[in-house]
Amino acid sequence: MIQDLAGEVRGGFETSNTNQKEIRGLCETLRQKLDDLAEWTPAFECKVPDLRRATEENREAIHRVKQGKESLQVKLEKMENRMRRNNLRLLKVPEELEKGDLKGLVVRLIKQGTQIEEEEEVLLKDIQRVHRDPFRKTTNRDKSRKILVCLHTYAIKEWILSMALKNKTVSAEVIDFEISSDLSTTTLNWQWELWKKMYVLKRLGALAQFKFPAALKVMANNKMYVFKDIREVDGLIKSLDKDYQPLR
Numbered sequence: 377m378i379q380d381l382a383g384e385v386r387g388g389f390e391t392s393n394t395n396q397k398e399i400r401g402l403c404e405t406l407r408q409k410l411d412d413l414a415e416w417t418p419a420f421e422c423k424v425p426d427l428r429r430a431t432e433e434n435r436e437a438i439h440r441v442k443q444g445k446e447s448l449q450v451k452l453e454k455m456e457n458r459m460r461r462n463n464l465r466l467l468k469v470p471e472e473l474e475k476g477d478l479k480g481l482v483v484r485l486i487k488q489g490t491q492i493e494e495e496e497e498v499l500l501k502d503i504q505r506v507h508r509d510p511f512r513k514t515t516n517r518d519k520s521r522k523i524l525v526c527l528h529t530y531a532i533k534e535w536i537l538s539m540a541l542k543n544k545t546v547s548a549e550v551i552d553f554e555i556s557s558d559l560s561t562t563t564l565n566w567q568w569e570l571w572k573k574m575y576v577l578k579r580l581g582a583l584a585q586f587k588f589p590a591a592l593k594v595m596a597n598n599k600m601y602v603f604k605d606i607r608e609v610d611g612l613i614k615s616l617d618k619d620y621q622p623l624r
Contacts, residue, residue: 449562453560453562453563456560457559457560457563457589460557460558460559460560461530461533462504462526462527462528462529462530462533463524463525463526463527463533463557463558464524464525464527464533464536464537464555464556464557464558465522465523465524465525465554465555465556465557465558466482466485466522466523466525466553466554466555467522467523467553467554467556468520468551468552468553468554469481469485469520469523469551469553470520470551471508471520471521473551478506478507478508478523479500479503479506482503482506482523482525483499483500483503485553486499486536486555487499489540489553489555490536490539490540490542490555491539498532499532502527502528502529502532503525503526503527503528504526504527504528505525505526506523506524506525506526507523507524508521508522508523508524509521509522509523509524524558525558533557536555537555537556537557540555557588557589559589563589563590566590566604566606567586567589567590569606570586570590570591570592570603570606570609571586573592573603573606573609573610573613574586574592576613577592577594577596577609577612577613577616580596580613580616580617581596581616582594582595582596582612582616583595583596587602590604591603591604592604592609594609594612596612596616597615597616
């Protein structure tokens with residue numbers, strides 16, 4: 377029995393020695409890696425300023441790209457609006473009224489709606505083309521596609537708009553419809569947002585006026601503002617109404 381215990385103890389010592397050797401080996405490997413890391417660290421520290429500088433340059437480059445993108449979008453919007461300069465949009469005109477003669481319907485609507493009695497020939501000659509918007513098809517019969525009218529002469533377009541504005545209610549063919557300038561989708565969206573802000577400002581007691589094509593002129597706090605940015609309008613509204621929360 378004593379011999380068995382001695383054998384077990386001897387085996388334990390041998391195992392312990394083996395484990396100690398493995399531990400020493402691991403410690404030596406770890407020491408080598410730490411030495412390598414100590415050698416690499418100065419090299420990395422030298423590269424940190426370069427990396428910071430490159431990061432800052434990239435950040436500035438991204439900022440310039442964003443500015444260039446915004447500038448390009450503004451230019452494209454202006455170019456698109458310039459291309460649509462002679463165009464009119466007619467809204468809320470039921471499609472069943474045209475009966476195969478959309479141009480004739482448009483002339484009648486403009487003539488009757490703006491009370492232009494003697495200029496039908498001028499309108500007919502000046503209309504370059506007229507068509508329904510092909511990209512706004514809908515199965516809802518209550519929502520007719522808008523009519524796009526391209527004129528040769530900008531002055532005639534403005535004349536039609538001024539007569540429509542003068543008569544306030546535009547009616548013809550037993551319907552009420554709308555006549556407006558044809559603008560880019562971006563500008564129309566800005567117009568819609570600014571119109572909503574204008575009504576909020578009026579409810580808060582400010583004097584607000586819409587400026588074509590998409591700007592807002594406001595008199596508040598004894599100061600005149602002209603806004604083209606929705607966020608700036610929200611800032612003024614917030615100063616007038618502390619509880620105002622803009623919708624996003």
